[in-house]
Amino acid sequence: MLKAVKNGKPKNHKECMDALVPVQDALYVLNGKWKLPVIIALRKGNKRFTDIQKQVQGIAAKVLSHELKELELNGFVERVVYNTTPVTVEYIVTDYTDTLEEVITALHNWGLAHRNKIRAQMKERKAG
Amino acid sequence: MLKAVKNGKPKNHKECMDALVPVQDALYVLNGKWKLPVIIALRKGNKRFTDIQKQVQGIAAKVLSHELKELELNGFVERVVYNTTPVTVEYIVTDYTDTLEEVITALHNWGLAHRNKIRAQMKERKAG
DNA sequence: GTAACTGGTTACCATTAGGTTACCGGTTAC
């Protein structure tokens, strides 16, 4: 009877792939600890390298530099250089970044709810 | 005049932190390449180790094992062992996992749209 | 003159994530 199961696909295989693949596509672009935080800081009006670095606490300059390049490659950010002295560099979010709004909102809401859940659990432990 | 800017916070600092922190909380729990794909496979009805591994293509047994443990710690999954011979192990998603639905949907939709955008860009390049 | 700021880059190192291979004990299929 096991033989019947052996080489079988898992349940709902095709349906499941349809659900999986797009999410994996999204994660491929938004991978890592910093991409979304940097995008959020940019969307809130921070355009200068050091402003972003101050806002996204804990990010190293090297890492920020790297993330900004990747975001530029993926069309989320444009790097604009003004020839003032010293040169001024601004990072501007593109319209395409606005398409992430739903994703960011969902993560934001979930993060808030999750934090509340954790707090409630800690209270329980204290009370119990 | 630079001195006035020097130690200043970036624009909308507090407002920006309010937007950032919850997203970072969420990313902290959902980090890595595999957590959400594994959760999706589970939610589609795959309960057995090998079923999940077959469904989430490319994941190594070691990594899956590790991810399932983390998901268990975070309360997304329960590991149930039946003492059949050989033992049967099932991973069951908890109700708490349902709270991720919005996040998953948002990423799913964005992933689909992003793939279409990339395809359109490639067509453009061919045409241009 | 000296120091600190700007927007980074480079070199180097530590940590972590992820992947490969082999293997365990017990079972079923052939």
Place this chain on the structure above:
DNA sequence: GTAACCGGTAACCTAATGGTAACCAGTTAC
């Protein structure tokens, strides 16, 4: 007997991530 399945684990490796410190050129503050 042989092979494959199950749910993993252990040892080992690479690749990605992240951190530290030094440095660039030009400018301002003292």
